[in-house]
Amino acid sequence: MARATEPTQLSLFDVAPPADPVPAVPRGDAAPSAPPAAAPPPPPPALRHPQAQREVLLGGHRVGYALRRARRRSIGFVVGPEGLAVSAPRWVGIAEIEAALQSKAAWVLRKLHEQAERQRRQQALRIEWRDGATVPFLGEPVIVVLDARVSGTVLDAGAEALPGIARLVLRVGLPEHATPQQIRDAVHGWLQRQARRIFEERCRHFEARLGVRMTRLALSSAATRWGSASADGSIRLHWRLVHLPLASIDYVVAHELAHLREMNHSPAFWDVVRSVIPDVERVRRALREHPLPPDD
Template sequence: MAPRRDAALPRQMSLFDLIDAAFPSLTGAFTAPSTPAPAALSQPPAVQPPPPAPPPGPRPFDYTHAKADREIRLGDCRVGYLLRRARRKSIGFSIGPDGLAVSAPRWVGIGDIEQALRDKSGWILRKLAEQRERGRRLQAARIEWHDGTSLPYLGETLIVVLDPRATGARLNSDAQALPGVPRLTLHLGLSHNASAEQIRDTVQAWLQREARKLFEERCAHFAQRLGVRVTRMRLSSAQTRWGSASADGSIRLNWRLVHFGLSVIDYVVAHELAHLREMNHSPAFWDVVRSVIPDLDERKAQLRSPVVPLLD
Protein backbone atom coordinates (compact mmCIF):
# COMPACT_ATOMS: atom_id res chain seq x y z
CA MET A 1 0.00 0.00 0.00
CA ALA A 2 1.43 3.27 -1.01
CA PRO A 3 2.14 5.59 1.86
CA ARG A 4 -0.28 8.41 2.47
CA ARG A 5 0.85 11.68 0.96
CA ASP A 6 -0.01 13.60 4.08
CA ALA A 7 1.98 11.40 6.47
CA ALA A 8 4.77 13.31 8.29
CA LEU A 9 8.15 12.57 6.80
CA PRO A 10 11.03 12.02 9.15
CA ARG A 11 12.92 15.36 9.58
CA GLN A 12 16.54 15.31 8.65
CA MET A 13 18.55 16.30 11.72
CA SER A 14 21.30 18.81 11.49
CA LEU A 15 24.65 18.53 13.21
CA PHE A 16 23.50 20.94 15.90
CA ASP A 17 20.41 18.81 16.55
CA LEU A 18 22.58 15.70 17.03
CA ILE A 19 24.84 17.52 19.45
CA ASP A 20 21.84 18.73 21.44
CA ALA A 21 20.44 15.20 21.59
CA ALA A 22 23.73 13.62 22.66
CA PHE A 23 24.73 16.24 25.18
CA PRO A 24 21.55 17.73 26.57
CA SER A 25 23.48 19.43 29.37
CA LEU A 26 25.31 21.55 26.84
CA THR A 27 22.12 23.00 25.51
CA GLY A 28 22.65 26.67 25.16
CA ALA A 29 26.41 26.33 25.70
CA PHE A 30 27.02 27.73 22.28
CA THR A 31 24.66 30.66 22.81
CA ALA A 32 26.67 33.80 23.09
CA PRO A 33 26.08 35.36 26.45
CA SER A 34 24.04 38.44 26.19
CA THR A 35 26.15 41.51 26.68
CA PRO A 36 24.41 44.42 28.22
CA ALA A 37 24.45 47.51 26.07
CA PRO A 38 27.14 49.86 27.23
CA ALA A 39 25.81 52.59 29.35
CA ALA A 40 25.83 55.98 27.72
CA LEU A 41 28.80 58.12 28.71
CA SER A 42 27.89 60.81 31.12
CA GLN A 43 27.74 64.16 29.29
CA PRO A 44 27.43 67.54 30.89
CA PRO A 45 24.16 69.22 30.08
CA ALA A 46 24.35 71.21 26.90
CA VAL A 47 24.62 74.93 27.47
CA GLN A 48 21.93 76.69 25.53
CA PRO A 49 22.97 80.00 24.01
CA PRO A 50 21.05 82.94 25.36
CA PRO A 51 18.28 84.17 23.13
CA PRO A 52 19.39 87.00 20.87
CA ALA A 53 18.75 90.43 22.25
CA PRO A 54 16.10 92.37 20.40
CA PRO A 55 17.58 94.93 18.05
CA PRO A 56 17.87 98.28 19.75
CA GLY A 57 15.35 100.84 18.71
CA PRO A 58 16.30 104.32 17.63
CA ARG A 59 18.09 106.06 20.42
CA PRO A 60 16.45 109.27 21.50
CA PHE A 61 18.33 112.46 20.87
CA ASP A 62 18.69 114.95 23.68
CA TYR A 63 18.50 118.64 22.88
CA THR A 64 19.48 120.88 25.73
CA HIS A 65 19.66 124.66 25.75
CA ALA A 66 22.96 126.00 27.05
CA LYS A 67 21.03 127.72 29.87
CA ALA A 68 18.13 125.27 30.20
CA ASP A 69 16.08 125.57 33.36
CA ARG A 70 13.25 123.17 32.44
CA GLU A 71 12.92 119.85 30.63
CA ILE A 72 10.18 118.07 28.67
CA ARG A 73 9.92 114.86 26.68
CA LEU A 74 8.69 115.34 23.13
CA GLY A 75 8.24 112.01 21.39
CA ASP A 76 11.46 110.04 21.90
CA CYS A 77 13.49 113.12 22.69
CA ARG A 78 14.32 114.78 25.94
CA VAL A 79 14.43 118.52 25.40
CA GLY A 80 15.88 120.98 27.86
CA TYR A 81 14.69 124.52 27.26
CA LEU A 82 15.09 127.99 28.65
CA LEU A 83 11.85 129.52 29.92
CA ARG A 84 11.59 133.28 29.93
CA ARG A 85 8.64 135.19 31.30
CA ALA A 86 7.79 138.24 29.26
CA ARG A 87 5.11 140.84 28.77
CA ARG A 88 3.39 139.28 25.80
CA LYS A 89 0.02 137.81 24.94
CA SER A 90 1.03 134.39 23.63
CA ILE A 91 3.67 131.69 23.99
CA GLY A 92 6.60 132.02 21.60
CA PHE A 93 9.35 129.60 20.60
CA SER A 94 12.82 130.42 19.25
CA ILE A 95 15.48 127.92 18.23
CA GLY A 96 19.06 129.02 17.79
CA PRO A 97 22.59 127.67 18.23
CA ASP A 98 22.01 127.43 22.00
CA GLY A 99 18.82 125.40 21.68
CA LEU A 100 15.12 125.98 22.41
CA ALA A 101 13.99 129.10 24.25
CA VAL A 102 10.37 129.64 25.27
CA SER A 103 8.84 133.04 26.02
CA ALA A 104 5.52 133.04 27.83
CA PRO A 105 3.28 135.54 29.61
CA ARG A 106 3.62 135.56 33.36
CA TRP A 107 0.04 134.43 33.85
CA VAL A 108 0.38 131.23 31.76
CA GLY A 109 0.92 128.06 33.83
CA ILE A 110 3.59 125.44 33.21
CA GLY A 111 0.94 122.92 32.16
CA ASP A 112 -0.27 125.20 29.37
CA ILE A 113 3.31 125.90 28.27
CA GLU A 114 4.13 122.19 28.07
CA GLN A 115 0.92 121.48 26.17
CA ALA A 116 1.87 124.16 23.66
CA LEU A 117 5.28 122.51 23.31
CA ARG A 118 3.66 119.13 22.64
CA ASP A 119 1.32 120.67 20.09
CA LYS A 120 4.33 122.08 18.22
CA SER A 121 6.62 119.10 18.90
CA GLY A 122 7.00 118.16 15.22
CA TRP A 123 8.16 121.62 14.24
CA ILE A 124 10.38 122.01 17.32
CA LEU A 125 12.17 118.68 16.84
CA ARG A 126 12.68 119.32 13.14
CA LYS A 127 14.21 122.74 13.77
CA LEU A 128 16.39 121.41 16.58
CA ALA A 129 17.67 118.67 14.28
CA GLU A 130 18.38 121.21 11.53
CA GLN A 131 20.23 123.41 14.00
CA ARG A 132 22.32 120.47 15.20
CA GLU A 133 23.20 119.48 11.63
CA ARG A 134 24.15 123.06 10.81
CA GLY A 135 26.41 123.14 13.85
CA ARG A 136 28.00 119.86 12.79
CA ARG A 137 28.69 121.21 9.30
CA LEU A 138 30.16 124.42 10.70
CA GLN A 139 32.42 122.45 13.00
CA ALA A 140 33.56 120.22 10.15
CA ALA A 141 34.24 123.31 8.01
CA ARG A 142 36.28 125.06 10.66
CA ILE A 143 39.92 125.36 9.66
CA GLU A 144 42.83 124.87 12.05
CA TRP A 145 45.45 127.34 10.91
CA HIS A 146 48.96 125.95 10.80
CA ASP A 147 51.72 125.07 8.37
CA GLY A 148 50.31 122.54 5.89
CA THR A 149 46.62 123.31 6.42
CA SER A 150 44.40 122.93 3.36
CA LEU A 151 41.33 124.71 2.00
CA PRO A 152 39.38 124.77 -1.28
CA TYR A 153 40.35 127.34 -3.89
CA LEU A 154 38.68 127.54 -7.32
CA GLY A 155 37.43 124.00 -6.87
CA GLU A 156 40.86 122.56 -6.02
CA THR A 157 42.74 121.86 -2.79
CA LEU A 158 45.17 124.57 -1.75
CA ILE A 159 47.98 123.78 0.73
CA VAL A 160 49.28 126.59 2.95
CA VAL A 161 53.06 126.61 3.39
CA LEU A 162 54.88 128.84 5.88
CA ASP A 163 57.95 130.09 4.04
CA PRO A 164 60.00 132.83 5.75
CA ARG A 165 61.86 133.35 2.47
CA ALA A 166 58.69 134.40 0.65
CA THR A 167 57.30 137.92 0.53
CA GLY A 168 53.60 138.30 1.26
CA ALA A 169 51.65 135.42 -0.25
CA ARG A 170 52.66 133.63 -3.45
CA LEU A 171 50.70 130.95 -5.27
CA ASN A 172 52.67 128.06 -6.76
CA SER A 173 51.14 125.62 -9.24
CA ASP A 174 52.73 122.26 -10.01
CA ALA A 175 51.48 121.02 -13.35
CA GLN A 176 53.40 117.75 -12.83
CA ALA A 177 51.74 116.86 -9.54
CA LEU A 178 50.85 113.19 -9.12
CA PRO A 179 47.17 112.14 -9.23
CA GLY A 180 45.55 112.75 -5.86
CA VAL A 181 48.31 115.14 -4.76
CA PRO A 182 47.30 118.83 -4.52
CA ARG A 183 49.10 120.87 -7.14
CA LEU A 184 48.42 124.28 -5.57
CA THR A 185 50.48 125.65 -2.69
CA LEU A 186 50.26 129.09 -1.15
CA HIS A 187 53.59 130.21 0.29
CA LEU A 188 53.24 132.76 3.07
CA GLY A 189 56.12 134.96 4.16
CA LEU A 190 55.63 134.03 7.80
CA SER A 191 57.87 132.31 10.32
CA HIS A 192 57.14 128.75 11.35
CA ASN A 193 56.00 129.91 14.79
CA ALA A 194 53.42 132.34 13.37
CA SER A 195 50.13 132.38 15.27
CA ALA A 196 46.94 130.92 13.88
CA GLU A 197 45.46 134.42 13.65
CA GLN A 198 48.41 135.65 11.56
CA ILE A 199 48.07 132.74 9.16
CA ARG A 200 44.31 133.17 8.88
CA ASP A 201 44.46 136.91 8.25
CA THR A 202 47.18 136.57 5.62
CA VAL A 203 45.33 133.83 3.75
CA GLN A 204 41.99 135.62 3.93
CA ALA A 205 43.47 138.89 2.64
CA TRP A 206 45.04 136.99 -0.30
CA LEU A 207 41.77 135.20 -1.07
CA GLN A 208 39.87 138.48 -1.15
CA ARG A 209 42.41 140.08 -3.48
CA GLU A 210 42.22 137.11 -5.83
CA ALA A 211 38.42 137.11 -5.65
CA ARG A 212 38.23 140.79 -6.63
CA LYS A 213 40.50 140.33 -9.66
CA LEU A 214 38.65 137.24 -10.85
CA PHE A 215 35.15 138.69 -10.30
CA GLU A 216 36.00 141.88 -12.16
CA GLU A 217 37.24 139.82 -15.10
CA ARG A 218 34.14 137.61 -15.18
CA CYS A 219 31.79 140.60 -14.79
CA ALA A 220 33.40 142.27 -17.81
CA HIS A 221 33.06 139.03 -19.78
CA PHE A 222 29.36 138.47 -19.08
CA ALA A 223 28.40 142.17 -19.21
CA GLN A 224 29.50 142.21 -22.83
CA ARG A 225 27.59 139.03 -23.65
CA LEU A 226 24.41 140.20 -21.92
CA GLY A 227 24.58 143.79 -23.15
CA VAL A 228 24.56 145.37 -19.69
CA ARG A 229 26.79 147.87 -17.92
CA VAL A 230 28.33 147.25 -14.50
CA THR A 231 28.98 150.55 -12.75
CA ARG A 232 30.61 149.08 -9.65
CA MET A 233 31.61 145.69 -8.28
CA ARG A 234 32.07 145.22 -4.55
CA LEU A 235 32.91 142.22 -2.39
CA SER A 236 30.40 140.94 0.13
CA SER A 237 30.80 138.87 3.30
CA ALA A 238 27.10 138.03 3.65
CA GLN A 239 26.26 134.81 5.44
CA THR A 240 23.22 133.85 3.37
CA ARG A 241 23.58 135.51 -0.05
CA TRP A 242 26.07 134.86 -2.82
CA GLY A 243 25.38 138.10 -4.65
CA SER A 244 23.06 141.02 -5.28
CA ALA A 245 22.42 143.59 -7.99
CA SER A 246 21.01 147.12 -7.97
CA ALA A 247 19.18 148.95 -10.72
CA ASP A 248 22.03 151.50 -10.90
CA GLY A 249 24.35 148.78 -12.20
CA SER A 250 26.25 148.03 -8.98
CA ILE A 251 27.00 144.38 -8.18
CA ARG A 252 27.93 142.72 -4.90
CA LEU A 253 29.55 139.27 -4.95
CA ASN A 254 30.43 137.16 -1.93
CA TRP A 255 34.21 136.74 -1.86
CA ARG A 256 33.79 133.20 -0.50
CA LEU A 257 32.70 132.16 -3.99
CA VAL A 258 36.43 131.89 -4.67
CA HIS A 259 36.31 128.47 -2.98
CA PHE A 260 34.13 127.11 -5.81
CA GLY A 261 35.16 126.19 -9.32
CA LEU A 262 34.98 128.72 -12.13
CA SER A 263 31.77 127.24 -13.54
CA VAL A 264 29.91 128.04 -10.30
CA ILE A 265 31.40 131.53 -10.08
CA ASP A 266 30.32 132.21 -13.67
CA TYR A 267 26.76 131.14 -12.83
CA VAL A 268 26.52 133.59 -9.91
CA VAL A 269 28.06 136.43 -11.92
CA ALA A 270 25.70 135.80 -14.86
CA HIS A 271 22.76 135.53 -12.43
CA GLU A 272 23.45 138.95 -10.90
CA LEU A 273 24.15 140.64 -14.24
CA ALA A 274 20.92 139.22 -15.66
CA HIS A 275 19.12 141.23 -12.98
CA LEU A 276 20.32 144.39 -14.72
CA ARG A 277 17.91 143.39 -17.49
CA GLU A 278 15.20 141.72 -15.39
CA MET A 279 14.97 142.86 -11.76
CA ASN A 280 12.95 139.81 -10.76
CA HIS A 281 12.99 136.01 -10.97
CA SER A 282 10.39 135.70 -13.71
CA PRO A 283 10.64 133.18 -16.57
CA ALA A 284 12.05 136.04 -18.67
CA PHE A 285 14.87 136.46 -16.12
CA TRP A 286 15.79 132.78 -16.22
CA ASP A 287 15.78 132.90 -20.01
CA VAL A 288 18.39 135.65 -19.83
CA VAL A 289 20.57 133.58 -17.48
CA ARG A 290 20.13 130.47 -19.59
CA SER A 291 21.22 132.34 -22.72
CA VAL A 292 24.79 132.39 -21.33
CA ILE A 293 24.62 129.51 -18.80
CA PRO A 294 22.64 126.69 -20.46
CA ASP A 295 23.30 124.21 -17.63
CA LEU A 296 22.37 126.67 -14.87
CA ASP A 297 20.40 124.09 -12.86
CA GLU A 298 23.45 121.87 -12.47
CA ARG A 299 25.68 124.78 -11.51
CA LYS A 300 23.09 126.17 -9.11
CA ALA A 301 22.91 122.83 -7.33
CA GLN A 302 26.66 122.93 -6.69
CA LEU A 303 26.19 126.03 -4.54
CA ARG A 304 24.52 123.81 -1.96
CA SER A 305 27.62 121.65 -1.72
CA PRO A 306 29.39 122.11 1.63
CA VAL A 307 32.73 123.27 0.25
CA VAL A 308 32.93 126.66 1.96
CA PRO A 309 35.29 126.51 4.94
CA LEU A 310 34.76 128.51 8.09
CA LEU A 311 37.69 130.90 8.16
CA ASP A 312 36.70 132.98 11.19
Protein backbone atom coordinates in the same frame (compact mmCIF):
# COMPACT_ATOMS: atom_id res chain seq x y z
CA MET B 1 11.70 147.80 -17.03
CA ALA B 2 10.39 150.14 -14.38
CA ARG B 3 11.54 149.31 -10.88
CA ALA B 4 9.73 152.00 -8.90
CA THR B 5 7.80 149.49 -6.81
CA GLU B 6 10.53 146.84 -6.63
CA PRO B 7 12.79 146.35 -3.59
CA THR B 8 16.16 148.02 -3.80
CA GLN B 9 18.08 144.91 -2.78
CA LEU B 10 17.65 141.16 -3.06
CA SER B 11 19.90 138.44 -1.71
CA LEU B 12 20.96 135.32 -3.58
CA PHE B 13 19.52 133.01 -0.96
CA ASP B 14 20.37 132.02 2.56
CA VAL B 15 23.00 129.32 2.23
CA ALA B 16 23.62 129.05 5.93
CA PRO B 17 20.39 130.70 7.05
CA PRO B 18 20.10 132.11 10.53
CA ALA B 19 16.40 131.45 10.17
CA ASP B 20 14.40 128.72 8.48
CA PRO B 21 10.80 129.83 8.92
CA VAL B 22 7.74 127.65 8.54
CA PRO B 23 4.50 129.26 7.32
CA ALA B 24 2.76 130.95 10.21
CA VAL B 25 -0.09 129.13 11.91
CA PRO B 26 -3.18 131.39 12.03
CA ARG B 27 -4.88 131.64 15.41
CA GLY B 28 -7.82 129.32 15.77
CA ASP B 29 -7.21 127.38 12.56
CA ALA B 30 -7.12 123.62 12.90
CA ALA B 31 -4.04 121.90 11.57
CA PRO B 32 -4.77 120.65 8.04
CA SER B 33 -5.03 116.90 7.62
CA ALA B 34 -2.09 115.31 5.85
CA PRO B 35 -0.92 111.82 4.97
CA PRO B 36 1.31 110.18 7.60
CA ALA B 37 4.78 111.72 7.40
CA ALA B 38 7.97 109.70 7.40
CA ALA B 39 9.67 109.54 10.77
CA PRO B 40 12.01 112.51 11.26
CA PRO B 41 15.75 111.83 11.31
CA PRO B 42 17.44 111.44 14.70
CA PRO B 43 17.58 114.91 16.26
CA PRO B 44 20.80 116.68 17.15
CA PRO B 45 22.10 116.28 20.70
CA ALA B 46 21.33 119.91 21.63
CA LEU B 47 17.66 120.81 21.31
CA ARG B 48 17.59 123.81 23.63
CA HIS B 49 17.74 127.39 22.39
CA PRO B 50 20.20 129.38 24.56
CA GLN B 51 17.42 131.88 25.33
CA ALA B 52 14.74 129.23 25.89
CA GLN B 53 12.08 130.06 28.46
CA ARG B 54 9.92 127.00 27.79
CA GLU B 55 10.15 123.34 26.79
CA VAL B 56 7.84 121.18 24.72
CA LEU B 57 7.88 117.43 24.01
CA LEU B 58 7.99 116.92 20.22
CA GLY B 59 8.16 113.40 18.80
CA GLY B 60 9.55 112.08 22.08
CA HIS B 61 12.25 114.79 22.29
CA ARG B 62 12.32 117.71 24.71
CA VAL B 63 12.84 120.94 22.76
CA GLY B 64 13.61 124.18 24.59
CA TYR B 65 12.37 127.18 22.62
CA ALA B 66 12.65 130.94 22.87
CA LEU B 67 9.24 132.61 22.95
CA ARG B 68 8.81 136.18 21.82
CA ARG B 69 5.56 138.08 22.07
CA ALA B 70 5.05 140.31 19.05
CA ARG B 71 2.49 142.50 17.34
CA ARG B 72 1.37 139.97 14.78
CA ARG B 73 -1.78 138.04 13.93
CA SER B 74 -0.43 134.51 13.82
CA ILE B 75 2.08 132.15 15.39
CA GLY B 76 5.41 131.91 13.58
CA PHE B 77 8.29 129.43 13.96
CA VAL B 78 11.94 129.92 13.08
CA VAL B 79 14.67 127.27 13.30
CA GLY B 80 18.13 128.82 13.20
CA PRO B 81 21.65 127.88 14.29
CA GLU B 82 20.73 128.44 17.95
CA GLY B 83 17.55 126.38 17.86
CA LEU B 84 13.81 126.96 17.80
CA ALA B 85 12.30 130.42 18.26
CA VAL B 86 8.58 131.15 18.32
CA SER B 87 6.83 134.48 17.78
CA ALA B 88 3.22 134.80 18.86
CA PRO B 89 0.64 137.51 19.54
CA ARG B 90 0.35 138.55 23.17
CA TRP B 91 -3.21 137.26 23.43
CA VAL B 92 -2.43 133.69 22.29
CA GLY B 93 -2.13 131.21 25.14
CA ILE B 94 0.71 128.76 25.71
CA ALA B 95 -1.58 125.79 25.10
CA GLU B 96 -2.45 127.11 21.65
CA ILE B 97 1.21 127.84 20.86
CA GLU B 98 2.28 124.33 21.82
CA ALA B 99 -0.61 122.76 19.92
CA ALA B 100 0.65 124.60 16.84
CA LEU B 101 4.17 123.29 17.55
CA GLN B 102 2.83 119.74 17.82
CA SER B 103 1.21 120.12 14.41
CA LYS B 104 4.66 120.96 12.97
CA ALA B 105 6.73 118.59 15.15
CA ALA B 106 8.22 116.61 12.23
CA TRP B 107 9.22 119.84 10.46
CA VAL B 108 10.81 121.32 13.60
CA LEU B 109 12.85 118.17 14.35
CA ARG B 110 13.96 117.86 10.73
CA LYS B 111 15.12 121.49 10.63
CA LEU B 112 16.95 121.17 13.95
CA HIS B 113 18.76 118.14 12.52
CA GLU B 114 19.64 120.04 9.32
CA GLN B 115 21.02 122.95 11.32
CA ALA B 116 23.16 120.63 13.41
CA GLU B 117 24.51 118.96 10.26
CA ARG B 118 25.24 122.33 8.68
CA GLN B 119 27.17 123.41 11.77
CA ARG B 120 29.08 120.11 11.76
CA ARG B 121 30.14 120.76 8.15
CA GLN B 122 31.13 124.31 9.03
CA GLN B 123 33.32 123.09 11.88
CA ALA B 124 34.98 120.64 9.47
CA LEU B 125 35.96 123.62 7.31
CA ARG B 126 37.96 125.26 10.09
CA ILE B 127 41.62 125.65 9.19
CA GLU B 128 44.53 125.22 11.57
CA TRP B 129 46.78 128.07 10.50
CA ARG B 130 50.28 126.63 10.33
CA ASP B 131 52.93 125.60 7.84
CA GLY B 132 51.39 122.80 5.76
CA ALA B 133 47.76 123.89 6.24
CA THR B 134 45.39 123.11 3.36
CA VAL B 135 43.10 125.84 1.98
CA PRO B 136 40.52 125.38 -0.81
CA PHE B 137 40.91 127.65 -3.85
CA LEU B 138 38.52 127.35 -6.84
CA GLY B 139 37.55 123.93 -5.55
CA GLU B 140 41.13 122.65 -5.38
CA PRO B 141 43.27 122.05 -2.27
CA VAL B 142 46.20 124.42 -1.84
CA ILE B 143 49.01 123.68 0.61
CA VAL B 144 50.36 126.66 2.58
CA VAL B 145 54.15 126.67 2.81
CA LEU B 146 56.01 129.26 4.88
CA ASP B 147 59.08 130.49 3.04
CA ALA B 148 60.87 133.58 4.33
CA ARG B 149 62.78 133.85 1.02
CA VAL B 150 59.56 134.69 -0.82
CA SER B 151 58.39 138.28 -1.20
CA GLY B 152 54.65 138.38 -0.52
CA THR B 153 52.55 135.35 -1.49
CA VAL B 154 53.11 133.17 -4.57
CA LEU B 155 51.02 130.32 -5.95
CA ASP B 156 52.82 127.57 -7.84
CA ALA B 157 52.46 123.90 -8.68
CA GLY B 158 53.92 121.70 -6.01
CA ALA B 159 55.33 118.22 -6.20
CA GLU B 160 52.87 115.38 -6.68
CA ALA B 161 51.61 114.34 -3.27
CA LEU B 162 50.18 111.14 -4.73
CA PRO B 163 50.78 109.52 -8.13
CA GLY B 164 48.83 111.44 -10.75
CA ILE B 165 47.49 114.03 -8.27
CA ALA B 166 49.20 117.40 -8.56
CA ARG B 167 48.82 119.78 -5.63
CA LEU B 168 49.05 123.56 -5.65
CA VAL B 169 51.36 125.28 -3.20
CA LEU B 170 50.90 128.76 -1.79
CA ARG B 171 54.29 130.06 -0.71
CA VAL B 172 53.89 132.69 1.99
CA GLY B 173 56.78 135.03 2.79
CA LEU B 174 56.80 134.39 6.52
CA PRO B 175 59.31 132.69 8.83
CA GLU B 176 58.64 129.24 10.26
CA HIS B 177 57.85 130.74 13.67
CA ALA B 178 55.07 132.99 12.31
CA THR B 179 51.93 133.08 14.44
CA PRO B 180 48.62 131.56 13.28
CA GLN B 181 47.19 135.08 13.04
CA GLN B 182 50.02 136.22 10.75
CA ILE B 183 49.55 133.18 8.50
CA ARG B 184 45.78 133.62 8.42
CA ASP B 185 46.04 137.32 7.54
CA ALA B 186 48.54 136.67 4.75
CA VAL B 187 46.48 133.87 3.19
CA HIS B 188 43.19 135.74 3.55
CA GLY B 189 44.76 138.79 1.92
CA TRP B 190 45.87 136.69 -1.04
CA LEU B 191 42.48 134.98 -1.34
CA GLN B 192 40.64 138.31 -1.28
CA ARG B 193 42.88 139.74 -4.00
CA GLN B 194 42.20 136.67 -6.12
CA ALA B 195 38.48 136.93 -5.36
CA ARG B 196 38.27 140.51 -6.63
CA ARG B 197 40.23 139.65 -9.77
CA ILE B 198 38.14 136.56 -10.57
CA PHE B 199 34.79 138.15 -9.69
CA GLU B 200 35.46 141.20 -11.84
CA GLU B 201 36.40 138.98 -14.77
CA ARG B 202 33.27 136.81 -14.40
CA CYS B 203 31.00 139.84 -13.90
CA ARG B 204 32.26 141.42 -17.14
CA HIS B 205 31.75 138.11 -18.93
CA PHE B 206 28.11 137.77 -17.84
CA GLU B 207 27.33 141.48 -18.15
CA ALA B 208 27.86 141.23 -21.88
CA ARG B 209 25.77 138.08 -22.20
CA LEU B 210 22.88 139.42 -20.11
CA GLY B 211 22.90 142.95 -21.53
CA VAL B 212 23.20 144.63 -18.11
CA ARG B 213 25.65 147.07 -16.56
CA MET B 214 27.19 146.66 -13.13
CA THR B 215 28.04 150.01 -11.56
CA ARG B 216 30.06 148.72 -8.60
CA LEU B 217 31.48 145.46 -7.27
CA ALA B 218 32.15 145.07 -3.56
CA LEU B 219 33.47 142.12 -1.58
CA SER B 220 31.28 140.97 1.28
CA SER B 221 31.81 138.95 4.43
CA ALA B 222 28.12 138.68 5.30
CA ALA B 223 27.20 135.91 7.70
CA THR B 224 24.39 134.41 5.63
CA ARG B 225 24.61 135.48 1.99
CA TRP B 226 26.81 134.52 -0.93
CA GLY B 227 25.73 137.63 -2.82
CA SER B 228 23.26 140.47 -3.25
CA ALA B 229 22.26 143.00 -5.91
CA SER B 230 20.85 146.52 -5.71
CA ALA B 231 18.66 148.34 -8.20
CA ASP B 232 21.39 150.97 -8.67
CA GLY B 233 23.58 148.31 -10.34
CA SER B 234 25.88 147.54 -7.43
CA ILE B 235 26.78 143.92 -6.72
CA ARG B 236 28.15 142.42 -3.51
CA LEU B 237 29.81 138.98 -3.54
CA HIS B 238 31.13 137.06 -0.55
CA TRP B 239 34.89 136.82 -0.92
CA ARG B 240 34.85 133.23 0.35
CA LEU B 241 33.18 132.18 -2.90
CA VAL B 242 36.76 131.96 -4.16
CA HIS B 243 37.03 128.69 -2.20
CA LEU B 244 34.43 127.08 -4.49
CA PRO B 245 34.63 125.72 -8.06
CA LEU B 246 34.24 128.23 -10.88
CA ALA B 247 30.79 126.80 -11.75
CA SER B 248 29.49 127.89 -8.34
CA ILE B 249 31.04 131.34 -8.70
CA ASP B 250 29.49 131.73 -12.16
CA TYR B 251 26.06 130.80 -10.81
CA VAL B 252 26.21 133.42 -8.04
CA VAL B 253 27.52 136.09 -10.42
CA ALA B 254 24.86 135.34 -13.04
CA HIS B 255 22.16 135.24 -10.36
CA GLU B 256 23.03 138.68 -9.02
CA LEU B 257 23.48 140.26 -12.46
CA ALA B 258 20.12 138.81 -13.54
CA HIS B 259 18.55 140.92 -10.80
CA LEU B 260 19.57 144.00 -12.77
CA ARG B 261 16.95 142.88 -15.31
CA GLU B 262 14.42 141.31 -12.95
CA MET B 263 14.58 142.60 -9.36
CA ASN B 264 12.60 139.64 -8.05
CA HIS B 265 12.59 135.85 -8.05
CA SER B 266 9.78 135.45 -10.57
CA PRO B 267 9.72 132.84 -13.37
CA ALA B 268 10.95 135.62 -15.67
CA PHE B 269 13.99 136.08 -13.41
CA TRP B 270 14.84 132.37 -13.49
CA ASP B 271 14.51 132.40 -17.28
CA VAL B 272 17.16 135.14 -17.36
CA VAL B 273 19.51 133.09 -15.15
CA ARG B 274 18.85 129.94 -17.16
CA SER B 275 19.76 131.75 -20.39
CA VAL B 276 23.40 131.76 -19.24
CA ILE B 277 23.41 128.90 -16.70
CA PRO B 278 21.30 126.17 -18.40
CA ASP B 279 21.77 123.63 -15.57
CA VAL B 280 20.84 126.17 -12.90
CA GLU B 281 18.98 123.69 -10.70
CA ARG B 282 21.95 121.32 -10.44
CA VAL B 283 24.44 124.12 -9.76
CA ARG B 284 22.14 125.71 -7.21
CA ARG B 285 21.75 122.40 -5.36
CA ALA B 286 25.52 121.95 -5.32
CA LEU B 287 26.01 125.44 -3.88
CA ARG B 288 23.54 124.71 -1.10
CA GLU B 289 25.80 121.85 -0.02
CA HIS B 290 28.57 124.38 0.69
CA PRO B 291 27.93 126.14 4.01
CA LEU B 292 29.61 129.47 4.52
CA PRO B 293 32.97 128.70 6.17
CA PRO B 294 33.31 129.87 9.78
CA ASP B 295 35.10 133.15 10.43
CA ASP B 296 38.37 131.54 11.42
